[in-house]
Amino acid sequence: MWKLALSELKLHPRRYVAVLLAILLGTMFLAGSLLVTSSAKESTKQMLGAxxxxxxxxxxxxxxxxxxxxxxxxxxxxxxxxxxxxxxxxxxxxxxxxxxxxxxxxxxxxxxxxxxxxxxxxxxxxxxxxxxxxxxxxxxxxxxxxxxxxxxxxxxxxxxxxxxxxxxxxxxxxxxxxxxxxxxxxxxxxxxxxxxxxxxxxxxxxxxxxxxxxxxxxxxxxxxxxxxxxxxxxxxxxxxxxxxxxxxxxxxxxxxxxxxxxxxGFDAITVVLGGFSAIALLVMMLVINNTFSVLVAQRTRQYALQRVLGATRGQIRKGVLAESVLIGLIGSITGIALAIGLIFGLLAVAQQWMSGATFGVDLSILWVLLAGVVITVVASWLPASQAMRVSPLEAMRPVPASTMGSKAGKLRLVLGSLMLLAGGAALVFFAAAGLVGMAIVAGAVSFIGVLALGVLFVPGAVYALGGLTRWTGIPGKMAQLNSVRNRSRTAATATALIVGTTLVAMILTGGRTAQDSTDEMLATNYPVDIYAELADIDPADTAQVNSTTEALAETAGIADAEALYPVGSIDESWSEQVMTADPEHLAGISDSVSDDDAQALEETGTVLVPEHHESNTLTVTTADGEVELDVVRSDLSSVTPIVSAETAEQLSMDVTGMAVVWLSVADEDISQADLQEIVTNMVADTEVSSQDVSSPLVLRSMYQQAIDAVMLTVIGLLGISVLIAFVGVANTLALSSLERTRENSLMRALGLTKRGLRSMLMWEAVLISAVGAILGSVLGMLYGWAGSVAIFSQISSGGVDITWPWLEVSGVIAVAVIAGLIASVAPSRRAAKMSPVEGLEAD
Known part of the structure; x- marks a missing residue:
């Protein structure tokens, strides 16, 4: 068994290149996901748990x-x-x-x-x-x-x-x-x-x-x-x-x-990257299975000949098992090593501007090696077993493609439809309920259903899009016809891009939504760059408060400053005092006051409150008694209650408490050392004590850096997924070209030029790539929407605002089409170089 497997690897090494690449990239993707998880946790621990x-x-x-x-x-x-x-x-x-x-x-x-x-x-x-x-x-x-x-x-x-x-x-x-x-x-x-x-x-x-x-x-x-x-x-x-x-x-x-x-409000790293690792495992299974299935199908006649010569089914199965174990080990070890190098390199680059970015690896990486070998064995075993179920004589003949009317097509239609409908319905339900783990499982089931139905609807979609290429003449018309003549081949070629672009579009949608949502959360918790409490200054002495505020604002590195005066107290769990300042000025300094809030506060008798405040009024206690103010409800869950100077003056609110100055820095990416220098200069030039100055800016940036570190390493994984898609398209196009050697040569003999043959294969690749990218992008944005709803519905009572990355997704589709076009170059040149006579003699 092992001798036969080794001899196959030595005699036909080029045959295994496509499978080796699929295994290598698949394990690299999964290992990269686990390394992202461990590195993100290690980076977060170093930054937030220093x-x-x-x-x-x-x-x-x-x-x-x-x-x-x-x-x-x-x-x-x-x-x-x-x-x-x-x-x-x-x-x-x-x-x-x-x-x-x-x-x-x-x-x-x-x-x-x-x-x-x-x-x-x-x-x-x-x-x-x-x-x-x-x-x-x-x-x-x-x-x-x-x-x-x-x-x-x-x-x-x-x-x-x-x-x-x-x-x-x-x-x-x-x-x-x-x-x-x-x-x-x-x-x-x-x-x-x-x-x-x-x-x-x-x-x-x-x-x-x-x-x-x-x-x-x-x-x-x-x-x-x-x-x-x-x-x-x-x-x-x-x-x-x-x-x-x-x-x-x-x-x-x-x-x-x-x-x-x-x-x-939730364990972001574990939830997001744990789900990402599960998706990576699914991608790995699909890519390796798709590529290995094509290879084993190409060897059906070889298996049949061995059966004719006396080999038993068991012997052939053992040979396939040994081959898959060897190739799985080689591809998995190489993929893990490359993933470690890639993530380590990305984090080394990231450390240039994120000092807390730290590489982390744990023993879970060994599961990738096991997964790579097991998935490779399963991917080769199932197609080989299917090929060996038929008699040797039948195996010598080509296997018809699945169609709507065939038994295989009907079974695929039923099972695929059930998985798509049931998985899709469960995905929507679990996402709305905030059950992230169950939503991931449901999404995986529905996606498998989509891929199962791909052989039935992808060729039709390619044929419909092919109507746009008929104006190019014979090459365009032939490309359109070839898309439905061998439906399995067309679907297999598109599957690689559907998988890759689905993942890319999903991460883009979820990532953009996550960034916007976390920006809002960070703005809620850390809305101001620097606070300076004027503990030693009487807030009634407006001249001294203003002069101190101006001195603070003139500090090098400070962009703007505004003083807030206490004007009353409230009996609320979210705040004790009401402050007054210029709302428009605050809107330029703090994320807690929007331009709409500032405009609404211009009306006398209004006060800013957080989004969860249910009443339409707020009772404010002043030295003259209680005053009812109309609320301006912020979009944030935590804000300082603020009224305009006109409201404070007309309602005769007395200044009681301590004035505070809000300051914004010119550079939000400022380092701790530079921030300390600003604080030092502020204290030196004013009567404010260093104990009365606090800066949430660096703490906010630390959380943001942790998120950015995750997103940066995810970019590397997205690059791998695009490469997987590219290799998948190149593999299936190359195999398709080899299958059609006699057919291509016959068309050359009937008058099709070399340029026409290259154009036909090029248009076929472009059509299939475009359909795969478009379908994958649509699916990816839908899955990204469901994932965002499942994750962020746990922390937002007002619903989730999805950020649709239309521009980025359009770029993904364009890149996928270009990748398909590049993938068609080598097969089309190889087919065009072969003479018609030589091609017609090929078996």
């Missing part, structure tokens, strides 16, 4: 614990370690404590401090016993081992001109006591969203206690585990529950998923 990415487990309090909470008895304090260290399997519990402090600028520095004139505001964090718990890598030196040592980040080192061994002065914020410490090491700047834009240092726990005054409070602890993680999770959770501490214990991956769920 603090705990390297921990085995982390404990998070549901609410900030009060100083007397039992949470600290379990996780530990500055003075002593917690009781969780006594649990079997727990090596270290690292309480993640922070304390605000100041770092004195070097003597003679020309820089302005961010805390006071001669010192910078920094976050101090205690170091763990196990340095590997920190996700931020060291660039020089080591973590502090003595109380008079600290580790600084690269931003601090550059700003204070520090190197390992230098001395720097720290100043406590409470009593301004100073102490000199030695720099023991330098580490990369943290991507931790909670300290974004701020300088950070690491100290011993004792030094942190001195800097923080009272024992620092915290709500997160990291754990290093040596043992059964599941058992440790159970034991820790029981200890938390026994003391009544509202906290949870998770792995970093689970914590990241929950963090994304809190932000987006």
């Amino acid at each position: 603090t705990y990415a390297n921990a085995d487990l982390l404990i998070t309090a549901e609410t900030p614990p009060d100083p007397e909470s039992d949470f600290y008895d379990l996780a530990g304090t500055v003075e002593q370690s917690g009781s969780l260290t006594e649990i079997n399997g727990v090596e270290e519990v690292y309480p993640l404590m922070n304390a605000a402090t100041a770092m004195v600028l070097p003597e003679g520095s020309d820089k302005q401090g961010t805390f006071d004139p001669d010192s910078d505001f920094v976050y101090a964090t205690n170091r763990p016993a196990d340095a590997s718990l920190l996700a931020t890598p060291m660039t020089d030196g080591e973590l502090p081992t003595a109380d008079d040592e600290i580790t600084v980040d690269t931003e601090s080192a550059e700003r204070h001109d520090l190197a390992v061994g230098d001395t720097v002065t720290l100043r406590t914020l409470a009593d301004e006591a100073e102490q000199d410490v030695t720099v023991s090491g330098i580490m990369d700047q943290s991507m931790d969203p909670t300290v974004v834009g701020a300088m950070t240092i690491y100290t011993t726990v004792e030094t942190l206690g001195e800097l923080g005054g009272d024992s620092p409070t915290y709500d997160t602890a990291l754990l290093r585990v040596d043992g059964d993680i599941d058992q440790v999770i159970t034991d820790i959770q029981q200890a938390l529950n026994a003391t009544g501490v509202p906290a949870t214990v998770n792995t970093p991956d689970v914590q990241i998923s929950e963090q994304l769920v809190d932000m987006m």
Whole structure:
């Protein structure tokens, strides 16, 4: 069996090129999908979970614990370690404590401090016993081992001109006591969203206690585990529950998923990329099966001859099995290796502007090898078994194509129709219900039904479109007739493009919708680039507020600024105060105020509210009593209640509370270092403290970068799917040309020129490619619509706004037609070069 298989591979290597390419590209596609999933999770963990990415487990309090909470008895304090260290399997519990402090600028520095004139505001964090718990890598030196040592980040080192061994002065914020410490090491700047834009240092726990005054409070602890993680999770959770501490214990991956769920309303990475991997598996099965079926069908006569010479069915099956195992192993291993190289390369390029993009691979990649071999065996086994069911004499004859009237055609029609109708109906139902997993299964069933019916309707569609080519003369007319003369061949050629363009159009539709939807969600959660609270300025002193706002706006890197004054309070769960400002100005600064909102707020007696506010009025409490305002309902789920200055003035609303300045930066892709410089300059030029300035911009960009990293790697997968389609068209056209060698030569003998023969094959490829691309694009947009509804209906009560990528899909169709045209070049040239006499002699 193995000898026969090896001899076939050695004697006819070119025969297996098409199958090898199909397996290689199919496994590359599936492996790429899994690598995208693992890399996206790893990138997200590095960007959003920078603090705990390297921990085995982390404990998070549901609410900030009060100083007397039992949470600290379990996780530990500055003075002593917690009781969780006594649990079997727990090596270290690292309480993640922070304390605000100041770092004195070097003597003679020309820089302005961010805390006071001669010192910078920094976050101090205690170091763990196990340095590997920190996700931020060291660039020089080591973590502090003595109380008079600290580790600084690269931003601090550059700003204070520090190197390992230098001395720097720290100043406590409470009593301004100073102490000199030695720099023991330098580490990369943290991507931790909670300290974004701020300088950070690491100290011993004792030094942190001195800097923080009272024992620092915290709500997160990291754990290093040596043992059964599941058992440790159970034991820790029981200890938390026994003391009544509202906290949870998770792995970093689970914590990241929950963090994304809190932000987006669903586990985007697992849902989207898990579904994408399932689709990739389906694509792989269809492409390999289609290509292998054509190859095995071409060898029907060979199998029949072996049967005549005495070979049994079992022997032939074993030979086919051995061939498929060998070719499956070769193609799968090569495909996995190429996928690893492709995704690694894409992420290496992405790191030039997305520092958090990280390559990730896990053991699930081995399933791709198994899937490639199994699918190859099944793809070769079924056609070979079908060919061997007939007698050797019948197998010597060509197998008629399936038609509407044949038994095979009727069975295909019934089964395909059932799968299409049942799967389509289930897809719509599950999508509307938000059941993503079931919607994917239903979509796969309906798509298989479409492909099963392809042999029945694709040739007719090609023939109808072929009416446009009849004006070209004989080549165009012959191309149109050939599309329906061998329906199976036409459908097989179009199937590759239907699969590829369906996937591309689906991802384009879902991706564009996802980007627009996530933009809206990010705008809801992080609507302003920078907030500056004017805590030390009386909001009634409009002159000082305005002058401070102007000074903030003049900071290099700031595009615009607007001050918001508190004018009243409300008793709502989504806000406590009503602010006043110029709505039109705010619309240019914040995504939370649209141009329509600004125009509506021009009417006196109106107030901006979120979309979920049901009442048509809002009760605002002022110093003069309660006032009823008509609502202007925003499209966002979370907004600051805003009224115009005219409304505030005419209703005699009193200024009570604290004024806030909203600022927008000139460059939304600004780095953390540049953002820190802007904040530093803002603090230096105004009376605003660095503690009163916060910037959601970088946090928002981190979420956006995580999404962009996913989309970037998906682009690589889409490129593979287009290549799969191209190879599929080229393979089937080449086989079709070989099948029709005598027919083409006969037409040449009857007067058809070489140019006419090439034109005929070219038009046939263009027609089939165009129909496959158009049908695939329509199907893809429908599946993209269903997937978007299934995913985003979970987080949007007002329905899902689908973004239809008409321009991109038109480009996909054009590229597919061009790809079909290019794929026809080699077969048409080969057919035209052969002389009519030589072709008529061919078997």
